[in-house]
Amino acid sequence: MIxxxxxxxxxxxxxxxxxxxxxxGGEDEAEGGPVELTVAVWSLxxxxxxxxxxxxxxxxxxxxxxxxxxxxxxxxxxKVTTMLAGGDSTDVITMKTLADYVRFAGRGQLADVTDxxxxxxxxxxxxxxxxxxxxxxxxxxxxxxxxWVLYYNKKxxxxxKLPYPENLTWDQYVEAAKKLTTGTGDKKVYxxxxxxxxxxxxxISAAQNGGDQLGGDYKFxxxxxxxxxxxxxxxxxQDFGTAVTQKxxxxxxxxxxxxxxxxxxxxxxxxxxxEKKKGTTDVDWGIxxxxxxxxxxxxxxxxxxxxFAVNKKAKHxxxxxxxxxxxxxxxxxxxxxxxxxxxxxxxxxxLQQYFALQGMPTDELSKKAxxxxxxxxxxxxxxxxxxxxxxxxxxxxxxxTKQKSIDDAIKEMETRxxxxxx
Amino acid sequence: xxxxxxxxxxxxxxxxxxxRARPRRARRNTLIGWxxxxxxxxxxxxxTLVPVAGALALSFMEWDSYNPPEWVxxxxxxxxxxxxxxMIALRNTAYYALGHVPLxxxxxxxxxxxxxxxxxxxxxxRAAAFFPYVTSLVAVAIVWNMLFNPEFGPVNQFLSWLGVxxxxxxxxxxxxxxxxVILTSVWRDMGYxxxxxxxxxxxxxxxxxxxxxxxxANAWQRFRAVTLPGLRPVTFLVxxxxxxxxxxxxxxxxxxxxxGPGRATLVLSQQIYRxxxxxxxxxxxxxxxxxxxxxxxxxxxxxxxxxxxRERS
Numbered sequence: 153m154i155x156x157x158x159x160x161x162x163x164x165x166x167x168x169x170x171x172x173x174x175x176x177g178g179e180d181e182a183e184g185g186p187v188e189l190t191v192a193v194w195s196l197x198x199x200x201x202x203x204x205x206x207x208x209x210x211x212x213x214x215x216x217x218x219x220x221x222x223x224x225x226x227x228x229x230x231k232v233t234t235m236l237a238g239g240d241s242t243d244v245i246t247m248k249t250l251a252d253y254v255r256f257a258g259r260g261q262l263a264d265v266t267d268x269x270x271x272x273x274x275x276x277x278x279x280x281x282x283x284x285x286x287x288x289x290x291x292x293x294x295x296x297x298x299x300w301v302l303y304y305n306k307k308x309x310x311x312x313k314l315p316y317p318e319n320l321t322w323d324q325y326v327e328a329a330k331k332l333t334t335g336t337g338d339k340k341v342y343x344x345x346x347x348x349x350x351x352x353x354x355x356i357s358a359a360q361n362g363g364d365q366l367g368g369d370y371k372f373x374x375x376x377x378x379x380x381x382x383x384x385x386x387x388x389x390q391d392f393g394t395a396v397t398q399k400x401x402x403x404x405x406x407x408x409x410x411x412x413x414x415x416x417x418x419x420x421x422x423x424x425x426x427e428k429k430k431g432t433t434d435v436d437w438g439i440x441x442x443x444x445x446x447x448x449x450x451x452x453x454x455x456x457x458x459x460f461a462v463n464k465k466a467k468h469x470x471x472x473x474x475x476x477x478x479x480x481x482x483x484x485x486x487x488x489x490x491x492x493x494x495x496x497x498x499x500x501x502x503l504q505q506y507f508a509l510q511g512m513p514t515d516e517l518s519k520k521a522x523x524x525x526x527x528x529x530x531x532x533x534x535x536x537x538x539x540x541x542x543x544x545x546x547x548x549x550x551x552x553t554k555q556k557s558i559d560d561a562i563k564e565m566e567t568r569x570x571x572x573x574x
Numbered sequence: 575x576x577x578x579x580x581x582x583x584x585x586x587x588x589x590x591x592x593x594r595a596r597p598r599r600a601r602r603n604t605l606i607g608w609x610x611x612x613x614x615x616x617x618x619x620x621x622t623l624v625p626v627a628g629a630l631a632l633s634f635m636e637w638d639s640y641n642p643p644e645w646v647x648x649x650x651x652x653x654x655x656x657x658x659x660x661m662i663a664l665r666n667t668a669y670y671a672l673g674h675v676p677l678x679x680x681x682x683x684x685x686x687x688x689x690x691x692x693x694x695x696x697x698x699x700r701a702a703a704f705f706p707y708v709t710s711l712v713a714v715a716i717v718w719n720m721l722f723n724p725e726f727g728p729v730n731q732f733l734s735w736l737g738v739x740x741x742x743x744x745x746x747x748x749x750x751x752x753x754x755v756i757l758t759s760v761w762r763d764m765g766y767x768x769x770x771x772x773x774x775x776x777x778x779x780x781x782x783x784x785x786x787x788x789x790x791a792n793a794w795q796r797f798r799a800v801t802l803p804g805l806r807p808v809t810f811l812v813x814x815x816x817x818x819x820x821x822x823x824x825x826x827x828x829x830x831x832x833x834g835p836g837r838a839t840l841v842l843s844q845q846i847y848r849x850x851x852x853x854x855x856x857x858x859x860x861x862x863x864x865x866x867x868x869x870x871x872x873x874x875x876x877x878x879x880x881x882x883x884r885e886r887s
Contacts, residue, residue: 230851237639255854259640393746394726396834397719538853550836555748572658 187216187471191244191460192232194225200426201296201493202246208487209478216471236261239465243472247292247459250282251541254533256461262291263462263469268477269293277480277496279457282529292461294496295479296488298417299455300356301439301521303424308332308341308412317413317440318517322379325413325443329388332412343388345411346380347402348395350541350548351454351530352415353380359454359528360445366532366540368569370562375445377551377558384552392552407433415442417455418522422492425511438513439521450525457496498523536573543568633861638854650861660862662837663845666752667866670841671820673756674763678816679809681764686771687801700772704765711762715829718758719745745831748838755839759826763819767812774808775801810881814874821870842866 193202206218221242223231229252232245236256245262247253256262269290274280278297283290302325304317312332320328329343346352357376358365383389389411390400406414407427414420418439427433441451460479462472478484482502485495489506503522507514531537547565550556556564633650637643654660685703689696706714721729722744733741742750778801786796802809824843827833833840842862850859 233639233851233854259638259854261640391725393724393743397723397727397745399716399719542848542853546834546836549834550748553743553746553748553835555835568658 185215187468189216189218189244189468189471189475190221190242191218191246191475192221192223192235192242193246194223194228194248196220196222199225200491201422201488204487204491204493205295205479205484208483209475212478212483213471213474216474218475232256236463240463241465241467242463243466243468244475245461245463247461250456250529250533251531251537253283253292253459253461254285254535254537257285257291258535261464263464263466263473264289264291265293265462265473265476266290268473268480273482274480276499278498278527279455279496282457282533283459292459293476293480294457294459295484296494297455297457297496297498297527298419298494299524299527300415300417300442300453301524302442303406303414303416303420303437303439305406305409305412306436306438308409312412316438316517317443318520319441320443321446322376322443323446326379326383326386326388329383329413330386333386333388341409342390342405342411344383344413344415345400345402345405346383346389346392346415348392348400348552350545353377353552354544354548355454355530356415356442359526359530360448360452364532365544366534366536368566370544370565373562373565374558380552381554381558392549396549396553403427406437407435409433409435418494421494421512425492425509428511438515439518441521441524451520452526452528453524454530455527456530539573540569543572629860629863632857633864634857636855636857639856643857646857650858651865653858654861654865659837659840660842660845663840663842664865666838666840667821667823667842669752670756670759670823671817673753674759674820674823675813675816677756677760678763678767679812681760682767682812683771683805685764685768686775687797689768690772690775700768703768706762706764707766709762711825712829714758714762715826718754718761719830722754746835748835751831751835751838755827755830758830759823762826763816767816770808770812771805774805778804806881806885810877814877817873817877818870821866821873 191202191206193199196202202220206220210217225248228248232252233255235242236245236259245256247256253262266289268274269280269283274293277294279294280290283292283294285291302317302320306316309316309332314328314331317325317328325344332341332343334341353376354365354373357363357373361372361375363370363372384391390405394400402414402416403420403423405411406416406420407424421439424433424435424437428435442453444451460476462469462476466472480496482497482499485497485499485502486505489495489502490509492506492509492512494506495502506512506522507519512518531541544565547556547561547568550564551558551561632643634645634647635643636646636650689700689703693699721727724730724741724743724746727744729744730741742753744750744754782800782804783796786800791799822843823841824847827839827841827844831839833844843866846859846862846866849862850856
């Protein structure tokens with residue numbers, strides 16, 4: 153009897169206490185004293201720029217320590233959406249993509265940092281314009297901006313006795329890729345590797361043709377798709393279907409020297425530098441400007457900025473703003489440039505430091521690739537972006553796996569964007 | 575009013591006062607009983623019942639997960655009918671279920687019959703058949719994807735060795751992606767349902783088989799007249815479990831094809847995830863999940879109804 157009563161008491165106590173424990177924790181707001189700032193970031197271990205920035209910031213502000221909130225890169229947007237919806241008080245939120253930023257800002261989940269963005273120092277930040285909301289408001293400040301370049305394997309070009317890929321047109325790019333393709337089976341080396349992302353075809357096409365990816369008229373994609381399919385039909389790049397089913401990594405393709413050329417974002421530089429230092433690859437690499445349309449003047453490519461924003465419900469708003477400002481400042485830019493990451497603030501001083509890095513190619517072509525004449529946004533942002541992105545991506549797969557002709561798929565993109573999104 | 579006045583005078587005589595100790599003990603026993611299920615029930619109520627009720631309400635609203643939801647009535651459902659992707663997802667889910675449910679049942683039953691005998695190393699073979707089920711689903715999806723590779727995959731190499739001229743493109747082809755997903759899921763799930771069928775087979779009294787044999791029934795007749803009817807309760811359970819599981823399919827598709835190529839393998843739960851979590855339209859996503867819930871409910875009830883009718887006859 154007694155035992156049973158005790159069991160009942162324990163059962164009841166457990167039942168009532170369990171939900172209570174979830175509501176623990178309180179506020180400890182004490183500005184001025186030592187502050188522990190929380191920053192939401194992705195895959196901290198494989199994204200060294202975050203720790204580098206944190207260390208530099210802590211050095212400049214010894215009373216503020218930073219506690220990263222580490223989130224798996226692939227889950228980052230959904231995880232942050234859930235966190236913010238739940239009223240999370242993480243101070244600084246990294247804006248992985250512009251589309252995420254527009255969504256969070258549109259819902260009023262981010263604090264206004266217009267005062268930081270309109271400071272004269274901020275005028276030089278590349279990509280700042282893309283964060284402008286409601287006419288003149290800013291809710292985030294970019295600290296890095298990547299753009300797309302053409303990575304190439306110098307040794308393979310030397311062996312094939314081809315000149316390095318300077319000022320290529322897309323047709324010349326396909327021709328070079330065909331010449332650089334060698335071997336069969338396991339020994340196969342592709343002339344180029346076009347990754348499976350839709351941006352590889354669509355964003356570059358929009359950037360160089362002046363097309364609007366949200367516009368609902370997609371005829372400007374056609375030419376670039378013909379290039380991509382020509383490359384695939386010649387066997388000069390890995391077949392799209394194979395790349396998808398094998399989950400081919402673009403990094404391992406280039407680092408294990410399975411491809412001579414790789415169009416990719418500048419974020420890959422930092423990884424190449426560190427992998428080479430570790431000795432996991434000995435690829436002799438350089439970067440060149442992206443191939444251009446025939447008859448185009450100057451170098452046009454696309455890119456996307458990355459920014460820090462302050463959570464509207466931040467526990468330490470003042471310190472959070474300080475961090476956001478620091479990351480976009482010359483000190484922050486130098487810190488991340490020191491590990492091969494491309495800062496949004498590209499002053500001569502920063503660029504010099506960048507090219508002085510150990511292992512960084514210092515030839516003129518690489519330097520030229522680093523300062524293209526025009527960097528257009530990868531994808532314009534609006535509340536329709538996520539939906540249009542889904543449609544364009546689905547039709548992209550159908551073209552690349554040859555399930556639909558280019559013209560049919562483009563027509564389908566147009567009707568779907570018109571009917572489903574309007 | 576009259577009741578109120580008459581009740582006090584009538585009550586004492588009408589109800590004989592019961593012994594005081596018994597209801598108290600009964601009440602205490604009930605309380606103790608409740609306290610045992612309380613932790614589980616609280617967990618269920620807080621983590622399942624409340625969200626389900628919330629989703630039901632949300633399907634009539636528009637909500638971005640942050641700002642207050644807005645009542646929109648039946649708009650979400652109207653939109654659902656016009657949304658081509660949702661309709662495609664519905665069709666694909668039905669396609670998947672129509673392939674996955676019967677094939678898994680057949681494979682599981684076949685395995686169970688094969689392994690329901692005294693045979694050297696039967697334990698090993700049973701474990702081998704069950705093994706896919708305990709393997710991580712992500713690993714299963716990735717490995718099968720490679721097996722299905724149209725150019726270098728062993729599946730197509732085997733097919734061309736058999737003399738098939740143009741083997742299918744599997745996950746890179748609009749027509750073959752869903753069969754590839756179905757085959758993978760059958761391979762993964764058959765071991766689990768085999769265990770259920772094995773238990774059912776062993777519950778069939780051996781006397782029935784012996785009697786049938788004495789009457790001169792051959793193996794096929796014994797299977798039809800003894801084994802299948804004896805398995806009915808298990809078959810029904812397996813059918814319900816498989817149907818529910820098929821309509822909820824998500825993880826396998828996400829890892830294997832992510833709905834592609836195009837929308838060839840887009841399923842309902844994936845569409846809910848995309849519209850809700852990715853595009854931030856929680857009201858609309860809730861409306862789709864309500865439809866999915868009703869669909870599964872109706873199907874399950876129909877199956878129950880059929881089963882009851884057959885049991886009675």
